[in-house]
Amino acid sequence: MRHPPPPEPPPSFGRSPLEEGEDEARHRAAMRMRLLGEDTEITAFHQARREAQLLGQVESQGEGPARIVGLLNEQLSGAQGVEFKNLLARELKPQLDRLADQVDQATTENRRKIAAFVSRSAQLAGRENAATFEKLLTATADAEARHLRSSAGAGAIVCASELQSALRRAANQTYRAALIDKSREHLERLAREALQLPSEELRSVLVQLLGAAEQLGRMECNALAKTVLTGVLGEGKAHGLPRLVKALPLALQAAPGGGNWAIRLMLNLMERGEQEAAQALAEAFTRIIREARERCGPLLRPVQTAADKAELLEHCVKLDAQVSMLAALLPACALVLAARGAVPGGGNGPLVTEALVAVACLDAVGATENGQRVLRHTLIHEEQGEPSFLGIVPVVARPLSHPRMLQLLSQSGLHVPHYQQGGGLFVQRVARQVFRALSGTVVARSQKGEGEEARRLLHSALSVHAPLYGMNLEGGRFTVELLEGLRSNPEPAQGPRVLAELERLAKANPSPYGTGYVESLRTLVTALAERDPHAAPKSGGLRQRAGAAPKMNVREVERTHIIGVKQLEAEREAARAAKAAAARGAPAKGSSRGSAGAPARRPASAPAPAPAPPPAPKPPAPEGLGPMSALEAERTHILQTKNLEPQRAARPPKPSTSEPARPSGPTRPLRG
Numbered sequence: 001m002r003h004p005p006p007p008e009p010p011p012s013f014g015r016s017p018l019e020e021g022e023d024e025a026r027h028r029a030a031m032r033m034r035l036l037g038e039d040t041e042i043t044a045f046h047q048a049r050r051e052a053q054l055l056g057q058v059e060s061q062g063e064g065p066a067r068i069v070g071l072l073n074e075q076l077s078g079a080q081g082v083e084f085k086n087l088l089a090r091e092l093k094p095q096l097d098r099l100a101d102q103v104d105q106a107t108t109e110n111r112r113k114i115a116a117f118v119s120r121s122a123q124l125a126g127r128e129n130a131a132t133f134e135k136l137l138t139a140t141a142d143a144e145a146r147h148l149r150s151s152a153g154a155g156a157i158v159c160a161s162e163l164q165s166a167l168r169r170a171a172n173q174t175y176r177a178a179l180i181d182k183s184r185e186h187l188e189r190l191a192r193e194a195l196q197l198p199s200e201e202l203r204s205v206l207v208q209l210l211g212a213a214e215q216l217g218r219m220e221c222n223a224l225a226k227t228v229l230t231g232v233l234g235e236g237k238a239h240g241l242p243r244l245v246k247a248l249p250l251a252l253q254a255a256p257g258g259g260n261w262a263i264r265l266m267l268n269l270m271e272r273g274e275q276e277a278a279q280a281l282a283e284a285f286t287r288i289i290r291e292a293r294e295r296c297g298p299l300l301r302p303v304q305t306a307a308d309k310a311e312l313l314e315h316c317v318k319l320d321a322q323v324s325m326l327a328a329l330l331p332a333c334a335l336v337l338a339a340r341g342a343v344p345g346g347g348n349g350p351l352v353t354e355a356l357v358a359v360a361c362l363d364a365v366g367a368t369e370n371g372q373r374v375l376r377h378t379l380i381h382e383e384q385g386e387p388s389f390l391g392i393v394p395v396v397a398r399p400l401s402h403p404r405m406l407q408l409l410s411q412s413g414l415h416v417p418h419y420q421q422g423g424g425l426f427v428q429r430v431a432r433q434v435f436r437a438l439s440g441t442v443v444a445r446s447q448k449g450e451g452e453e454a455r456r457l458l459h460s461a462l463s464v465h466a467p468l469y470g471m472n473l474e475g476g477r478f479t480v481e482l483l484e485g486l487r488s489n490p491e492p493a494q495g496p497r498v499l500a501e502l503e504r505l506a507k508a509n510p511s512p513y514g515t516g517y518v519e520s521l522r523t524l525v526t527a528l529a530e531r532d533p534h535a536a537p538k539s540g541g542l543r544q545r546a547g548a549a550p551k552m553n554v555r556e557v558e559r560t561h562i563i564g565v566k567q568l569e570a571e572r573e574a575a576r577a578a579k580a581a582a583a584r585g586a587p588a589k590g591s592s593r594g595s596a597g598a599p600a601r602r603p604a605s606a607p608a609p610a611p612a613p614p615p616a617p618k619p620p621a622p623e624g625l626g627p628m629s630a631l632e633a634e635r636t637h638i639l640q641t642k643n644l645e646p647q648r649a650a651r652p653p654k655p656s657t658s659e660p661a662r663p664s665g666p667t668r669p670l671r672g
Contacts, residue, residue, distance in 0.1 A: 048087035051075055056095060065099040066110040069117040069136075076124040082452055089129040096132060100139035108147060112169045115140045119172035124453065127385065130174070137175040145182035152186060156194040157201060159186070160208035167212045173384065176220045184227050191231030195240035199247065206244075206251035210258025217386045225264040233272070245277050249284035256292075256325050259332025267342055275344070282344040286351045289333060289358050292325040296361070297413035299323075303364040304415040304429075312367065320368035326358065327370040331378070333358040334389030337396060357412055359392065360400055360419065363426055366433030375437035383460045393430050394467040394513040397423030424515045431468035431520035434461075439527035446487060446531060455484055469502075470516030475509025479521075486528045495529040 055075075059068055072092065076085055096118075103111060118140065122133040144166050151162055163183070167176055180187070194205040209228065213221050232240050252262050262285070269278040299319040306312035333355035340347040365371040378388045399405060400419040410416050418426045438461050445454035459480050466476030479502060486498055502518045502525075 048084050048091055051088055052091035052095070055092065059095060059099075064110065065102050065106060066113045066117070068095075068099060069114055069121065073117045073121050073124075076121050077450070082126070085125050085452070086129060089125045089132040093132045096136045100136045103136070103139045103143050106143075111140060111143055111147075112166065115144070115166075115170035115172075115175055119170040119175060122172055122174075123384065126452075126456070134174055137170075137172055138178045140170075141175050141178035142182055144179055145186070148183050149186045152189065156190055156197060156205050157208070159190050160194075160205045160212070163187075163190075164208050164212035168215060171215060171384070173217050173220065173386075176216060177223070180220055180223050180227065187224070187227045188231030191228045192234065192240070195232065195243055199243075202243065202247050203251050203254075206247055207255045210251055210255035210261060212258075213261035214255070214257040216261070217381070217384075221261050222264050222268075225261055225268055229265060229268050229272070241274065241277050245280045245284075248281065249288060252285075252288060253325075256288075256328035256332075259329050260335055263332050263335050263339075266344070267339060270342055270344065279344045282349070282351045285332075285336075286354045289326075289329055289351075289354045292329055293354075293358050293361060293412065296322050296326055296365075300361055300364045300413050301415050303367055304418060316367050316369075319364065320370055323365055323368050324370045326361065327365050327368070327374045330358065330362060330365065330374060331389040334392040337392050353408070356396060356399065356405070357408060357414075359396055360409055360412075360414060360426070362393065363418065363429035363433065364414075366430060366437075371433065372437050372440075375434055376441055379434075379438055379441065379457065379461050382464060383457045388464075390430075390434060390465060390468070394427060394511070394515055397427050397513065397515050400426065422515060424517070427468060427513075427515040428517045428520045431465070431516060432523060434465065434468060435521055435524040439524045442487065442524075443527050443531050451488065454487060458484060458487060467511040467513050468516050469518055469520050470506045470511045471509045472512055475505050478505050478509070483521075483525065483528060486525065487531075490529055490531040492530045495525050498525050498529070 055068055055071060058071060075088065103114060106114060115137070118133050118136050122130060122137070125132065148159065148162055148166065151159055166179060170176070190205075194202055197205065209224075213224055216224065232244055234240075248262060248265070252259060262281070266278050266281040266285070269275075269281070296319060299315065299322060302315040303312065303319055306315055336343055336351055336355040337359065340352045343349065343351055345351055362371075366375055375390075378390060382388045397419075400409065400423045401421065406416050406419060409419055418429065438457070442454045442458050445451075445457065462480045462483065463473065463476045466473055466479065469479075471479065482498060482501060482505075486494060499518065499522065502521060506518045
């Protein structure tokens with residue numbers, strides 16, 4: 001049987017945006033009903049096939065690529081499993097390849113929307129489906145590169161700002177790498193033009209480039225550094241290099257998040273034989289890192305030695321006001337340590353030593369809001385396949401316990417016992433802050449219904465950073481399986497059992513670095529175990545907010561309210577009787593005012609109710625209960641009025657009396 005075609009959406013003349021959105025939602029629901037039919041219990045294959053047909057219908061109606069990829073993002077953001085996402089990506093590949101040919105016709109704003117939506121969809125679909133989105137992302141990056149070349153006449157500052165907007169809009173390695181590669185000549189020309197500007201304008205251009213490189217991965221950041229350096233050096237002539245060396249440290253202080261790009265510029269200068277310029281940059285970076293650390297020096301030890309949570313919170317708030325620069329520079333310091341053999345001064349030079357002391361502050365910095373933000377961004381980048389600076393922590397733990405380093409750490413205001421005996425306590429405290437940042441992101445994704453995304457993030461973090469909690473890679477895989485079961489089926493009572501099992505795994509799979517303790521996972525285990533277990537099963541693209549109370553029907557809500565009011569009134573009556581008996585010096589007796597639900601005051605217009613036998617005496621309530629609040633009195637009055645309604649209905653109304661206002665609740669007789 002063929003379904004009739006869905007109705008066309010009505011014209012939007014004189015209609016509000018809300019009405020237009022409702023009409024569009026109804027139109028899409030009708031299209032989905034025509035494609036899916038009445039039966040919603042279908043396999044993942046059929047659901048993916050029909051959702052792809054729905055997007056094909058949207059394309060046939062003349063919708064632009066931005067609208068189509070936005071709908072695709074909504075479909076992949078649901079709670080469907082991995083099988084559905086893989087099948088949907090496979091079904092949509094021909095359509096996405098067709099959309100790649102239409103990107104050139106989109107406006108700049110729509111093109112950047114397409115890049116953002118497709119990048120998000122590629123992340124949700126997983127790296128196994130990266131080929132599905134590759135052509136569309138590459139075409140979008142190609143069109144964006146042509147736009148950047150067309151804006152070259154607007155000046156270096158505008159071009160750098162446009163580059164930053166284009167790179168920040170889409171968090172995808174394929175898109176960013178293609179954009180930098182297609183814009184290579186434009187970026188070289190931008191670097192040459194920037195060196196001809198006054199000092200303040202040159203600094204503004206470098207700040208924009210540092211901001212653009214802040215979110216780049218390792219390969220894209222290095223490619224951008226090489227391209228800009230090629231433009232600066234020109235045809236082997238370094239006339240503008242001194243200006244770059246002088247302006248870059250000042251720009252880094254304004255945009256410390258781009259420190260990785262600044263360090264890679266220095267490393268590329270070393271590769272090209274520009275030793276003097278690289279040495280000048282190394283000295284400037286050493287000074288910047290030292291100043292950022294010394295600004296936090298007096299506040300680091302109190303955070304490391306806090307006795308309880310209240311004291312820790314107080315010191316973290318004070319440190320957070322000064323730590324933003326140091327927290328942003330930590331990834332660059334880790335890069336210096338990773339490439340310590342190639343930096344000016346060698347592995348024992350001032351820059352490497354200063355970077356080592358800065359990384360030693362990570363356990364205190366990670367406890368602040370700025371530090372948690374850096375850790376969350378790092379873990380998310382790891383999920384996307386990028387290496388992070390956290391891998392350097394177990395490597396540098398043992399050098400930190402050297403006597404010369406311990407003396408330097410003490411002079412820097414750090415708590416020396418954390419770094420003694422191989423730095424095990426330092427690694428444990430860093431791991432605790434890392435897993436604290438991980439737990440917040442994983443639980444948030446789980447509560448939003450993004451179970452697959454939460455599982456992927458948990459897997460990447462626990463597998464890569466197994467040495468932080470005292471295991472090797474094999475133990476990390478076992479840990480992932482154990483904690484994923486706890487995440488998908490949270491039970492608060494299972495926390496101690498899981499920790500005991502992790503202790504057994506740590507003994508069987510010890511870390512090759514000899515550092516790390518399972519105790520650092522306690523925050524993560526507790527967060528996963530105590531998540532609301534009533535997060536509804538996700539089906540049909542619908543999600544219930546995790547943590548919400550189970551829904552009750554009207555009768556259950558009414559009964560719950562009535563029982564609560566009756567219990568409260570009974571306790572109040574018993575307390576009043578106990579007070580009166582104590583005042584008369586006689587033993588307390590039960591109240592003779594009637595049942596707990598009987599009215600304390602009878603409206604003047606209502607007839608007197610039939611006398612009721614006194615209830616059984618109630619146990620006296622604790623002393624000190626005062627009169628009811630206004631809210632309790634209002635609820636009691638509503639209940640009393642409801643109890644009188646059956647009696648009024650049994651008698652004919654009197655013309656001389658006026659019936660009191662009927663409450664807004666249900667008017668049927670109350671039961672039980």
